[in-house]
Amino acid sequence: ETGVTQSPTHLIKTRGQQVTLRCSSQSGHNTVSWYQQALGQGPQFIFQYYREEENGRGNFPPRFSGLQFPNYSSELNVNALELDDSALYLCASSLSPSGAYNEQFFGPGTRLTVL
Amino acid sequence: DQQVKQNSPSLSVQEGRISILNCDYTNSMFDYFLWYKKYPAEGPTFLISISSIKDKNEDGRFTVFLNKSAKHLSLHIVPSQPGDSAVYFCAEGSGANNLFFGTGTRLTVIP
Numbered sequence: 001e002t003g004v005t006q007s008p009t010h011l012i013k014t015r016g017q018q019v020t021l022r023c024s025s026q027s028g029h030n031t032v033s034w035y036q037q038a039l040g041q042g043p044q045f046i047f048q049y050y051r052e053e054e055n056g057r058g059n060f061p062p063r064f065s066g067l068q069f070p071n072y073s074s075e076l077n078v079n080a081l082e083l084d085d086s087a088l089y090l091c092a093s094s095l096s097p098s099g100a101y102n103e104q105f106f107g108p109g110t111r112l113t114v115l
Numbered sequence: 116d117q118q119v120k121q122n123s124p125s126l127s128v129q130e131g132r133i134s135i136l137n138c139d140y141t142n143s144m145f146d147y148f149l150w151y152k153k154y155p156a157e158g159p160t161f162l163i164s165i166s167s168i169k170d171k172n173e174d175g176r177f178t179v180f181l182n183k184s185a186k187h188l189s190l191h192i193v194p195s196q197p198g199d200s201a202v203y204f205c206a207e208g209s210g211a212n213n214l215f216f217g218t219g220t221r222l223t224v225i226p
Binding site: 004033035040041042043044045048056058090092104105106107108109 | 119121151156157158159160161204206213214215216217218219
């Protein structure tokens with residue numbers, strides 16, 4: 001059974017650029033959630049995708065957007081990057097969008113640095 | 116506004132002794148509480164959870180206690196082992212699809 005994978009591992013961008021982060025969910029999981037973890041903070045919920053539709057969103061501006069594909073993999077897109085977007089971006093997959101939260105399995109994250 | 120707080124950024128404990136990690140929350144609507152462990156360069160790994168209808172849940176060396184009136188959650192690790200050294204996050208949910216995480220406590224277990 002393959003776990004949650006994310007790519008790339010590290011990324012450096014400049015302010016104003018756009019970035020796409022990718023996540024492959026664990027086999028059999030149809031729900032993907034994205035979190036942002038700034039330095040010294042806990043993960044903060046960005047949004048969740050279930051069956052290719054956004055299924056809940058945290059307090060993030062519209063320049064944070066996402067996609068989920070028929071194979072349940074997902075992308076996180078961030079436009080007009082700002083310095084404060086520098087963080088570890090975590091993807092978590094689960095069997096369903098609700099129910100026991102321990103079903104959320106996290107990937108290793110993508111470290112984004114905005115200069 | 117931080118809904119979930121872990122006021123101790125770090126904790127050091129001797130091997131074999133008890134580790135107690137604490138977490139406070141403000142939202143009384145939370146009905147599910149979890150602890151995650153995170154090693155460097157890895158994503159958080161689920162450790163143990165408790166629903167709001169219980170006040171204690173045990174899994175081997177790990178026990179989670181919930182005090183709803185005080186809005187306080189704690190994790191006890193007995194006995195602590197060097198492999199337990201990691202950052203521990205508490206997280207809370209309210210039936211919606213997102214989790215609210217604390218800022219984490221770095222546990223160091225000294226051999």
